[in-house]
Amino acid sequence: MAESPLDLHFSCSDLNREVAPGHDFYEFVNGGWCRANPIPEDYSRWGTFLALDRKNQEQLRGLLEEAMAKGDAPPGSPAQLVGDWYAAALDEVAIETAGWQPVRPLLQAIGRVDSVSGLGALCAGLQAAGIQPFFELGVQQDARDSQRVIGVLYQGGLGLPEREYYLDPEPFFENARGAYLRFLVRLLELWRGPEAGHEQLATEVIGFERELALVSMTPAEQRDPHAIYHPSTVAALVSEVPEFSWHELFSAHRLPAEFPLNLAQPTFFKRMGRLVVETKPHVLKAYLSLRLLSAASPMLSSPWVENHFTLLQALTGAKKLQPRWLRITRALDPWIGFALGQLYVGRYFSASSRERTQRIFENIRAIFRDRIQHLSWMSPPTRQRALEKLDRMTTRIGYPDRFRDYEGLVIDRHSYWGNVVRAASHALAYDLAKIGQAPDPEEWFMTPQTVNAYYHPSRNEMVFPAGILQPPFFDPEMPEAYNYGAIGAVIGHEMTHGFDDQGRKYDASGNLVDWWTGEDELGFRDRIGRLREQLAGVRIPGGHHLNPELLMGEFIADIGGVNLAFEAMQRAGAGAGFSGFSEEQLFFLAFAHLWAGNIREDAQRLLLATDPHPPSVVRVNQTLKNIPAFGQAFALGGDEPLYPDCPVDPWGRGPAEVA
Template sequence: MKNYNHLLLAGIAGASLALAGCATSTKAPQDTTASVGSTAVAPAPAKEGPVLKGVGLDMADLDRSVLPCDDFFQYSGGNWLKNNPVPAYASSWGPRNLLGDRTQALLRQILEEAAANPNAPQGSNLQKVGDFYAAGMDTVAIEKAGLAPLRPELNRIAALKDRNGLPNLVARQKLLQTGAFFRASVDVDDKISTQYAVGLAQGGLTLPDRDYYFKQDGRTETIRGAYRTYLRNMFGLLGDDAATAQKNAAAVERIETRLAKAARTRVELRDPQANYNKLTVAAAQKRYPNLGLPRLLADLQLSKAQEVIVGQPAFFDEVNTVFKTEPLADLKTYMRWHLVRSVATALPKAYVDEAFRYQQVLAGTKQQPTRWKRMLASTDATLGEAFGQLYVDKAFSPAAKKKALEMVGNIKASMAEHIQTNTWMSDATKAEALKKLNALRVKIGYPDVWKDYSALTITRESYVKNLLAARVWEYQKEARKYGGPIDRNEWGMTPSTINAYYNPPMNEIVFPAGYLQPPFFDPNADDAVNYGAIGGVMGHEMTHGFDDQGRQYDADGNLRDWWTPADAAEFTKRAAVVGRQYDAFSPLDSVHVNGKLTMGENLADFAGLTIVYGALEKQLQQKYGNNPRPLYDGFTPEQRFFLSWAQLRRQNIRPEALRQQILTDPHSPGQYRTIGPLMNMPQFYDAFGCKEGQKMVRATTDRAKIW
């Protein structure tokens, strides 16, 4: 399935599981501003209603020594940040992780019960989930087996005698999903969304991004040093002597550096038109003869494909040259490395430790998560919907789904109103935008049709064998989609995932069950809290369809320009203001947020929050009319809305992880996701009585306005 991580609300760290807090207090409205070293102006609601005890926000987390209009990130959660340092086993920490811990406790119970059940029907989801987890937890068997479960694949690589067999061996790496050389997949055709296409995209690197191979600063040099040590030591574990391990490590680095040099930057990869280069298989074979595409596709069960979409043609020019010019022995070494690297955490402890030592330098993590957490994440990643069915049976209520769908409907209505009242967009473009919004599909909780795992055999014999078998099964299942109807029931996340996404070719927003629980979604909380929390997520994902990338897809999910030239130019001009704002944010010395890389997520945060605020105001008007609105914990609904948004984006993060995030992640750091949108919103200024000259208040001429 196509990787739409750039359209997720937040990156998924460590697992597809991965925001919390609720307490109450009663404060007078004027306590919402600081009283230490300031002359704060208290926000004044138009009509004060009864003061009630609130649910969903923890008042103890606020840092009242800071003015909300000077630093809302610190004001809304400064005490929480002080009292919740990053645990040794994590590289960052926020409410999402706390919710992840709660979710993991239930998931662990499900897994351990499944693993301890000797009577699970053979071939059932319960048997497969239980056996997969049990095999991963059996460290005695893993140590005893050593490399034996991987030996058939290592021998397959060793047996390659000449370049004629290279396409077949590369195809095997694709089936095993080792990440070698490039990515191949079956996805919805971006320009013909009613059919599937075979896609080829750049890949093949160990370091997180191409720039890690070239940057000369001290931090990057340290990471490259850890990468080289990782390579050498892993080859040593595979049986190479010191000199051979050094030689093999250098060969892998040389090949990866060649691939990195030819690869597009992450900013360049955000251009969907540039990534759409359709060629006949014959034309692709002529341009890239050393890839042996006809044989490679045949081995991938895609021999009937007549066309391929090449994401980055110049990258594949280099792959073609690498296949011809690199010594065959070095190509085999490279594939051996990626095979072992891709399953390192399923091998004996020595391999796991080497992989973690590299990760320590990369992300600053101090210690590994416990084994059961790692195996839980692996089970979710490998058997996600089999595992997910067991989770949903215990954790997700129909009432939660009904309420979530109601909120999405209200936010969708608000979006429609913002489109209709937009002052800079032509009627023609508005009509297309409304058509796209009306066609938007919403998925809540879990799939209507679950994956069928009946053809996948899972046993307790070997964790590595289970992992490889599941990868081959998954790849073959994807290949079988080619030539068939579009599967609109398919999900790109598992039910327990605490995240959400927008998928442009399907024009759909998806919210797994894992997200629909406190503190993101709390049936006992007031509307303002839920709209600021899960509502903010819904607005974010919905407006991804109209960000700088999503707006290039039409109502049917086709990559088609439906904007008038004047409207497109105006959107680009307004979006550029947001880009410049985020370019100026600097969380570390000499490190700035990349406004172009994070553009889509920043636009979705800003537009989504604006849309959801409008939906909340309509909800409050329907509920209270012109009557006084209650003050929960002394805060107006509007204030609680912004506090809810901010408290769920609190984050402590290690400097190493923060640097990596800024270089590779399309999401801005949590503090800027919190304050960036608010600094453009008069609604925020009004809610907290902000005045010109305060740090959160931009000059009128410097503010962005899109929807």
């Protein structure tokens, strides 16, 4: 752990004053912090974001321990659910004694399937336990009719993080495949004992996954909402992918015989259908068993946990397994996270941070409105629709007005795996029951304790959980300029997502409807093209290139967010600086400090392949090269690398757009 992980307030000792701000602002602001905060052995990266997350996890741990000690909370109450979950997950004696026995029934079910036609019902059983082989079944708001929830079938089924990990001949990916092979062989050993044929079988399973990877869309391709929207029906699915027993799958989930669904990647599913009939049955069964064992490993006895960690280590560079309390606290989040969140906000969230965040939000929206009104390149009809979208954007701050209840879910102190399966089954049934309904406006897609925020294009809504509304993102003790640079930039970022290269394709009601005139679209694309060139020219430490198509939405949001928040700060007349820095300078210090951190090389490669966010140094330096106010605040000379010589902000007051 870092020296004082709980002190997340900004301080001038975080700086590295030996570096000029205009040369490398990321290092100038964060150099001191990064040196004082090396990556803990059980993390693959470490930064202000994760330090705050760690602080939250420790608070959650306290709540879980209290709930566990209480022992007499009413059945189904948040304290009973999370307290019993925690108790079962901490019960190492029971977990070690059970070995892999908890997953025996599901392994037996896989063993019993003797034809492809049995796969549908089998997959339903696995899905209900939280394991999604071949593909993912879920729900979404219909992209063209946001007031209706439909089913969605999405590509999936891979054990490695992305298709590149199967297909790229580079040594880095070759090594990852080697580690994955060893992981699978070890799973087979732990399950069936040592046998000569394990390596051959595991190789065949990877070969099967490789076939799925070949027809999987890349993360960048999936950013185009049109490319992953293919409205369909059960009847059409059955005729297009006849090899898979869809009716058995859906009826096992008690879905009606016909319902609307989105077949997100038709090419993937057609190939997957053929693959299940072409692949030898023993390979398919091994694939299903290994998906199950892999997913269950973290909840089983120590040899399984260690094997799972060995793979994680190879993929991320982490050197040590995280302590049990931390692993199980994190693992709870997707299943009963709102029960824990209810306890968390009751203890740790203050209403005043909600009010102040709301005020900053409205000030930023007023600036965005003003900018749209003055965009010189946009015609009146498109401008009108952009304004309507902005005005109808909603925001939720802190925690949901109505907490989700987990009615009918049984969590006990007897079996960690049993709890996970019941919670997963409850969660999937809860989701699938929404098909055909209007979306619940009170639903959140992140728990309140999460250190993050999101914009949801189908809802035209932004959510800022309580977990992020504290230092370094929001600090009531700092001058307001700090908060505009930190949480203000985050709010501006999420707001801009509604208008980035992806978000702009949805209208004010959250429908995927083209509201742009052809000429306005060209104007927007021209600006995106210039940003693409910028990203294509960037090299990060290690010499890696970036993938502009993957990063574009986040890059646009970062630039827009900083510009909006800065102007909102100016208009609010925040006033005070900090420790010799002016108010304007403090704003940029606060922004850059959000991204302070260190990362291991393997984890960096993993993020480059999967994460739509640019690396931290790019989020600071390349963003600021597009912010004229940054150059002014630090009086940069035209010859300094970060001088904003050709700033681009698709929604901003660029040089040509200054009135």
